[in-house]
Amino acid sequence: xxxxLSWAAFxxxxxxxxxARLGLTDTGEPDEALESAFSGxxxxxxxxxxxxxxxxxFTDEDRLAELSxxxxxxxxxxEEHVMYAAAFEFGGGEKLWSVAHSGAxxxxxxxxxxxxxxxxxxxxxxWLAEQQGVVETDYIFEIPLQLASALVGFxxxxxxxxxxxxxxxxx
Numbered sequence: 001x002x003x004x005l006s007w008a009a010f011x012x013x014x015x016x017x018x019x020a021r022l023g024l025t026d027t028g029e030p031d032e033a034l035e036s037a038f039s040g041x042x043x044x045x046x047x048x049x050x051x052x053x054x055x056x057x058f059t060d061e062d063r064l065a066e067l068s069x070x071x072x073x074x075x076x077x078x079e080e081h082v083m084y085a086a087a088f089e090f091g092g093g094e095k096l097w098s099v100a101h102s103g104a105x106x107x108x109x110x111x112x113x114x115x116x117x118x119x120x121x122x123x124x125x126x127w128l129a130e131q132q133g134v135v136e137t138d139y140i141f142e143i144p145l146q147l148a149s150a151l152v153g154f155x156x157x158x159x160x161x162x163x164x165x166x167x168x169x170x171x
Contacts, residue, residue, distance in 0.1 A: 002080025005034070006058035007051040009152040012071040015040070015048045021067055022050060024169040031168040034156065038169035044161060047074075049154050050169065055079050061098075064090045076148040078156060087144035089117070089151075099147055103138040107131070110140055119150040 010018045019025060024038055031039040039051045052058055059077035067073060068090035076087045083103030089096045097114030108131070110124070123146045130139040149155040160166075 003156055004055050004079045004081070005051060005053050005156060006055050006075065006077035007049055007154065007156065008058040008064070008067075008073050008075040009043065009047040009049045009148075009154065010067075010071050010073055011046050011048075013048070015042060018048045018050065019169070022169075023171055024050070025171075027168045027170050029168040031166045034166060036168040038171075039166040040169045041160075041164050041166040043153050043164055045153065047152050047154075049152065051156065051166065055084075059086055059088070061088070061090075061095055064088060065093050065095060069093045074148055074151050076145055076156075078145060083138045083141050085141050085144045087148040089114075099144040101140050101144055103141055107135065107138055108140060110143060117147065117151060120147055123147045123150060 026040060034051050037053055041049050043049055055077050058064065058075040064073055064075060069092065073090045074087070078085045084101065086098065086100035088098045095114065097116050099116065099120065100111045102109050124143055127139045127143050127146070145155055153161055
C-alpha cells in the first residue's frame, strides 16, 4: 500500500493563523502515526506543519498560491504505490519552485521548475548516485521529499525532531 498524503509547512504566521486559514481546530489529541484526516505540529525554525491524508490538499497549486499571500509555504505530496513525490515552495501568492518525480513510467523522471533552493543540488546528486546501476529500487523518488525535509525538518516516514508532536486537527 504505502503512504498517500500531502503536507504544508507555514512560516511567518502563528499556528492560530494557519488553522484559521485552513478552517481547522486543534483537538489536542496526539496523532503520532498521522492517521487523522489532518494533523499539525510546531517545528523548529518557526514552521507549523499540517499533514493531510489526501494527496491533493497540499499539492493544489492554486490553493497553495492563495494561502501564501503573506507567508512562506513549503509543501510536499507523496503517493507511494505509484512512486509519485513532489515538493513546492510558495510565497507572495506565487509558486517559487517545484520538484516532482513520477516513477511509474520512468525511473529517472525528475521535473524541476523555478529557482531551486541551494540544498537541491546536493540532495539530487546524492540520490542520483544511489540510483546508478539500480533498477529494482526508485531512489529518485526521494529527491523532492528530502529537499522539503532539508528546508523544514519534516519527512512523513522519518523520526520527528525532539519535542515535536503531532495532534489531531478537526474541521
